[in-house]
Amino acid sequence: AFKLQKNKSIYLFTPKRSLMKHNINHILNKKVMDRYMRLPFPCNKVLATYIWIDGSGINMRCKDRILTCVPYAPDAAPTWAFDGSSTGQATTDNSDTKLQPAAIYRDPFRTEPHVLVLCDVYIGDGGQPASTNHRKYCNDLCEFHKEQEPWFGLEQEYTMLDVDGWGLGWPKGGGFPAVKYQYSYCGVGAKYIAGRDVSESHARACLYAGLDFEGTNAEVMYGCWEWQIGTSVGIKAPDDLWMSRYIMSRVGEDYGVDITYHPKPFGTLHPGVGMHHNFSTKRMRSDGGYKFIEECIKKLEKNHMKHMKVYGNDEATNRMRLSGKFETAPFEKFSWGIANRKASIRLPRNIKEKGKGFIEDRRPGGDCDPYLVCGLIMETCLGGPGT
Ligand code: ADP
Ligand code: MN
Numbered sequence: 001a002f003k004l005q006k007n008k009s010i011y012l013f014t015p016k017r018s019l020m021k022h023n024i025n026h027i028l029n030k031k032v033m034d035r036y037m038r039l040p041f042p043c044n045k046v047l048a049t050y051i052w053i054d055g056s057g058i059n060m061r062c063k064d065r066i067l068t069c070v071p072y073a074p075d076a077a078p079t080w081a082f083d084g085s086s087t088g089q090a091t092t093d094n095s096d097t098k099l100q101p102a103a104i105y106r107d108p109f110r111t112e113p114h115v116l117v118l119c120d121v122y123i124g125d126g127g128q129p130a131s132t133n134h135r136k137y138c139n140d141l142c143e144f145h146k147e148q149e150p151w152f153g154l155e156q157e158y159t160m161l162d163v164d165g166w167g168l169g170w171p172k173g174g175g176f177p178a179v180k181y182q183y184s185y186c187g188v189g190a191k192y193i194a195g196r197d198v199s200e201s202h203a204r205a206c207l208y209a210g211l212d213f214e215g216t217n218a219e220v221m222y223g224c225w226e227w228q229i230g231t232s233v234g235i236k237a238p239d240d241l242w243m244s245r246y247i248m249s250r251v252g253e254d255y256g257v258d259i260t261y262h263p264k265p266f267g268t269l270h271p272g273v274g275m276h277h278n279f280s281t282k283r284m285r286s287d288g289g290y291k292f293i294e295e296c297i298k299k300l301e302k303n304h305m306k307h308m309k310v311y312g313n314d315e316a317t318n319r320m321r322l323s324g325k326f327e328t329a330p331f332e333k334f335s336w337g338i339a340n341r342k343a344s345i346r347l348p349r350n351i352k353e354k355g356k357g358f359i360e361d362r363r364p365g366g367d368c369d370p371y372l373v374c375g376l377i378m379e380t381c382l383g384g385p386g387t
């Protein structure tokens with residue numbers, strides 16, 4: 001048994017302390033693999049990849065099993081177990097850990113009828129959720145507030161790294177891109193962006209899988225991108241976000257590109273990486289909703305530090321990101337504003353005229369757990385089963 005490290009900044013890495021020289025996955029001969037892929041597949045078998053969040057709270061794990069029919073809903077997929085002592089989720093002497101299927105997706109890597117099975121993790125043979133399983137917390141709140149129809153839109157920013165651990169397309173030897181960051185946000189041109197193929201492949205795969213995949217854009221930092229999930233009802237938003245992270249890791253294997261969600265991967269002089277959470281309820285979206293939105297903002301202000309504690313995989317690194325620079329608000333200080341990208345909470349420009357709308361919580365770091373963030377936003381704004 002071991003404890004997993006928190007999501008680590010790679011800005012301390014230099015290519016000398018590189019992870020590896022080559023990524024083997026994307027140079028294995030795909031033509032050879034094709035011979036096996038062309039073998040007729042038994043019509044009574046389905047490949048299912050069971051996927052879960054490990055003890056780090058940011059990395060994911062998967063393992064495959066063969067089923068005899070397609071599970072179209074999570075309850076149709078059998079529960080399963082794994083060795084939690086190898087994933088930072090259990091001790092060796094009590095290692096069997098339960099996988100509870102939570103959502104089913106089409107497998108974009110093998111295509112139909114094969115499936116991806118998103119699971120949440122329970123200690124032992126059930127009962128208690130594992131320490132990094134926040135899905136239950138979030139889902140209970142979604143169920144509790146069903147009538148309010150909570151909607152979420154999640155903007156996942158991320159950084160592409162070469163397998164040596166340095167930024168994709170960044171100069172080798174520890175150098176930084178020559179071009180400053182004025183041109184890279186929604187940028188076009190080889191000088192300004194790197195890795196569009198990865199973003200494009202990921203988008204196609206996510207759409208095939210059946211995610212509420214909304215869009216993509218290049219971000220301020222070279223090699224940094226964003227995708228959006230939404231606008232989704234309740235638990236589907238964080239479910240799809242986690243599945244889109246899994247799919248991104250798999251696409252990255254194919255290209256030999258490593259993906260990091262670290263909030264400040266290259267240190268204080270370079271832009272940060274976040275995951276804005278956009279949120280609304282039926283009441284916020286109805287006439288007069290603006291007044292309710294103001295009430296919610298007051299509650300969010302009161303609970304600011306409670307949110308900040310869990311708005312990243314590691315509080316310290318999100319603190320680094322929320323410096324007051326690069327379109328962020330300072331970590332310690334809550335603020336809000338209309339069309340203000342230096343505020344903790346931004347409201348869309350037209351919200352006052354319309355008298356209704358949604359809020360954007362700009363505080364979560366790129367490596368946050370959207371189950372925790374969505375859950376906490378609901379709990380703070382709407383109350384919970386316990387209050
Ligand atoms: P920006 O980068 O300017 O913040 P994006 O287009 O990246 O804008 O993200 C806007 C997000 O807002 C989308 O994820 C979208 O789903 C979400 N959104 C739009 N309307 C609502 C709403 N009524 N409730 C919740 N989220 C919403
Ligand atoms: Mn084994």
Ligand code: MN
Nearest residue numbers: 155226228276
């Ligand atoms: Mn965005």
Ligand code: MN
Nearest residue numbers: 155157219226
């Ligand atoms: Mn962005």
Ligand code: MN
Nearest residue numbers: 155276360362
């Ligand atoms: Mn945003």
